[in-house]
Amino acid sequence: MPYASNADLPANLREKLPVHAQDIFRAAFNHAWRDHSDDAEREAIAHRIAWAAVKHRYEKLGERWVERR
Incomplete structure (x- = not known):
C-alpha cells in the first residue's frame, strides 16, 4: 500500500534511515x-525498487546510512 507520509513507513525504516532517505524510499515505493x-508481486517489487533508489544516494557505514559523496 502506498505511503502518504514518512510517518506511515515501517518503524524499522524510520529508525534506521535519515529523513531524506525516507523521502526517497517513500517516493520510489509509491511510484513503483x-x-x-x-503484478502479483507488486509490493515486493516496490520494496526492491525503493531500496535501490535509497542505495543510489546512500550507503550503509556500520549501523548508519550516510549520503554518498
Whole structure:
C-alpha cells in the first residue's frame, strides 16, 4: 500500500534511515506501486525498487546510512 507520509513507513525504516532517505524510499515505493499495479508481486517489487533508489544516494557505514559523496 502506498505511503502518504514518512510517518506511515515501517518503524524499522524510520529508525534506521535519515529523513531524506525516507523521502526517497517513500517516493520510489509509491511510484513503483502505481507502475506495477497489475503484478502479483507488486509490493515486493516496490520494496526492491525503493531500496535501490535509497542505495543510489546512500550507503550503509556500520549501523548508519550516510549520503554518498
